[in-house]
Amino acid sequence: MKKISIVINADDRLGHISPEIYGHFSEHLGRCIYNGIYVGENSPIPNTDGIRNDIIEAFRNIKAPVFRWPGGCFAEEYHWQDGIGEKALRRKIVNTNWGGVTEDNSFGTHEFMRFCELVGCKPYINVNVGSGSVREMSEWIEYMTSDAESPLTEQRKKNGRAEPWKLEYLGVGNENWGCGGNMRPEYYADVYKRYQTFCHNYSGNRLYRIACGPSSADYNWTEVMMKNLDSNNVDAIDLHYYTMPVWPEMESATDFDDELYYKTIAAANFSDELITRHSEIMNRYDPEKKIGLVIGEWGCWHKVEEGTNPGFLYQQNTMRDAIVAAIELNVFNRHSDRVVMANLAQAVNVLQSVILTEDDKMIKTPTYHVFDLFKTHQNNEAVYCYTQNENMSEGKNAPMISVSASVNEKSMTVTAANCSLTEEAAVECSIFGFKASSVSCRILTNEAHSYNDFDCPDRVSITEHTAVIKDNVLKLNIPPCAVVECVVD
Known part of the structure; x- marks a missing residue:
């Protein structure tokens, strides 16, 4: 990890x-x-x-x-x-x-x-x-x-x-x-x-x-x-x-x-x-x-x-x-x-x-x-988001994590993709300028070759995911080949 x-x-x-x-x-x-x-x-x-x-x-x-x-x-x-x-x-x-x-x-x-x-x-x-x-x-x-x-x-x-x-x-x-x-x-x-x-x-x-x-x-x-x-x-x-x-x-x-x-x-x-x-x-x-x-x-x-x-x-x-x-x-x-x-x-x-x-x-x-x-x-409104990212050695210098964040009057949305095929990411996200009290999270993940077809239309679909927030720090694990959305209130 x-x-x-x-x-x-x-x-x-x-x-x-x-x-x-x-x-x-x-x-x-x-x-x-x-x-x-x-x-x-x-x-x-x-x-x-x-x-x-x-x-x-x-x-x-x-x-x-x-x-x-x-x-x-x-x-x-x-x-x-x-x-x-x-x-x-x-x-x-x-x-x-x-x-x-x-x-x-x-x-x-x-x-x-x-x-x-x-x-x-x-x-x-x-x-x-x-x-x-x-x-x-x-x-x-x-x-x-x-x-x-x-x-x-x-x-x-x-x-x-x-x-x-x-x-x-x-x-x-x-x-x-x-x-x-x-x-x-x-x-x-x-x-x-x-x-x-x-x-x-x-x-x-x-x-x-x-x-x-x-x-x-x-x-x-x-x-x-x-x-x-x-x-x-x-x-x-x-x-x-x-x-x-x-x-x-x-x-x-x-x-x-x-x-x-x-x-x-x-x-x-x-x-x-x-x-x-x-x-x-x-x-x-x-x-x-x-x-x-x-x-x-x-x-x-x-x-x-x-x-x-x-x-x-x-x-x-x-x-x-x-x-x-x-x-x-x-x-x-x-x-x-x-x-x-x-x-x-x-x-x-x-x-x-x-x-x-x-x-x-x-x-x-x-x-x-x-x-x-x-x-x-x-x-x-899109907001500044810095990721202490490492390029994937097996990935021809492509970064492991892609992320963006935005806010409105009530909430913050953070979306991230773990692009690695093999490594899980333990993400620790420090939030400034926004008072965070709760978080809900959804995830899309499966093996990279997986797709939906007419025999199995829901093979790849969104599920709930676990994330916690404490002292304005958002923590979650993102499995390989996954996309997550966290909505912070």
Whole structure:
């Protein structure tokens, strides 16, 4: 057992933890939307307006704050007029990005907004810059948010929505350095400025404009964006980073050895350096931090499950993925002075999803349970947290413990992951600036390869855990490969 000392100073506030840091991403990819979130009104699977009831309930349980849609690369070939009106008359298209399947557009603007209403989350819509037009984007905004009399608002009313929707988050393009047009940053900056000019605010709605940010460690992209944009024309930029330990090759989601496990943990920890360096660039141009950093796509990207369409990106989800999720969410919390939103890729049946479905069955993955453990951080203030950490010798210099802490008027939340496969951690956490009298604790732990499937949906699940607090010192033991949440009152 290894002794770990942690110091938390609740008087040292790092930033407000926006609920949107715990956001999700839903793309027209594989079975994320169709046969995932959306089964249609005539499905025997219990649904509300075609949206699965069990999925609605699951996302409400983890207080999902925001969903990004319709992509991803799919967004850059999506034309919103194809997805409105009578479903039988909607234009069918080929999804050229993901599997070459026919997309019938039965899930469009009205269906997505209804999904957000049912879950109780905010919509984040990515508009088409790569193959779309300024007019197309501008008219979509008017269709969704205006209450004035116009052909577009009359069209919306005819399609069943009398009142405009509230739309806060608008992404102007997606991965425009790649599938969104293979643009140079200088070129995209000019394109973005043109598009945002026509992002009008209707009827009291105020758009939060998100520009395409860098891929992983492309620090030049951030430099060019910050040099050419300012808080008058952009509200945030969107960074994408996937945990891919052996890129460009792909590895199994479930069949991995200890060395690959630790490479994955190291790759997840790299997100801290990544956000730090991008933030340093942003700080030079925007010291007041008026421009936010969105982590628009993040998570583990493994090889697809054998026998599935390679273009559908369906993968299982183990305790290894849960540890990665805990590391990343702790990193986002600690950088909440700059990070305003993050969207896990993806919500259902794709990449590091929180939910998997098969016909009428649904399971919650280990990653889902991490979001459950971390949900009490939402809207808290992140506070200084120092860990006397040791790098795991077997873990390629990855730290053993990942942790973050936050407070509100009544309580403190501490979340920690023990990333070691072999060593238990005896944690002693000294708390300053917050009077602690009691603690409740929950834990997610199992062998690293363990996952939930349709035969055993609760193999990996949350249980109660023992922790004690005395004289403002929190003590608990964390077994190997485990994630814990402690709420201190």
